[in-house]
Amino acid sequence: MDHEQRRRELAAAVWRVISRDGLDAASVRAVAAESGWSTGAIRHYFSTQTELLTFAAQLMMERVPERIRVHLGDASLTPFDRVIAVLEELLPLDEERRIEVLVFVAIADRSRLARGLDAARDAAWNGTRYLCRLAVAGLRGLPAPDELTGPLDDPDLEARAGRLHVIVDGLSLQALMYPRQMPPAAVRETLTTALREITR
Template identity: 40%
Template sequence: MPRIVDHEARRRELTEALWRVIYRDGIETVSVRSVAAEAGCSPGALRHYFPEQKDLIVSAMDQMSGRAGERITTLDPAGTPVDRLLAYCEQLIPMDAERRFEAEAWLGFITRARRDADLKELSTRVQHTLRGFLSHLLDELGFDVGEAVRLHALVDGLTLHLLLYPEQLTPERAREQLRAHLVRLPRKDAGAAAPL
């Protein structure tokens, strides 16, 4: 009896192999051969799913951007608006090994996207989606939506510092800095202070 192959699961396995190569060796080492070796398959088997290296990278980038989204949709934080906003923002920052892995791989993707129009388009779309999510979240929790750009920049900055300077910025310290910013966010009705 022929073996039934779950093609979507196989595509995920191959893109996850790409993430591991990027995380371990850097984006510049990515090739069909290196990803196939990591996935334990032949280059021909990988090309069956991703005819071009760019197809694999675009798919991996797309799936990576969805991981934080999946975590966020299952989140239902309690507490004050600041507590809830903090919980959501922490899903976007490398506060643990899983999120660090994602952020390292994403940094590789966006570095490559600077020289690749297809990847740049996807990277830009993800950034717009994230900005939209933060705007929606601020609005839903009663904060001034005009703060979305600054909050987005803070999330990105904390992410980079956690990746590049872990001896200077720990996840605990990043959480403190994020909370310190959030408690000062203006409310929709500018006269009201955000509850702590």
């Protein structure tokens, strides 16, 4: 097994531990037990818990763009349905995405105290804001933003992208914390309605 595959296995073990037991439980010892590796083997790749959590967060943020690229390249979708499909990748609508959102929220909260995690937190915010800008601009027939972190030229459209970002984050937390009140169908309906209102 190659070096990168081993690191990915460890990241997956981190996600499982956090999802099941919470972030505080994601120690090197717990991840070793989850993955079947020795603590010494894990420390060969990650010398601290923060390094391990940072890698797990970064790998997670690589998975989402991979799925998004599939939707962006799907010529069978209308522009509106394509935007919905892209934004839904950020929402906990199935077990895979539920774990992703849960892990991200836990790591974002920990980043207030562990400075090594703030880069992953900020990258996730920038990525979501970019997708919201892409959605608003695309549905107006405008080109995608040139830069990941730069605002849209039109202040009104930038404000709309900001509103959409808040809605996406709010839906993520509501669906994660209140799955009975906000099941996937309700999340999808709310997102669709909000997107129509924001981009009309």
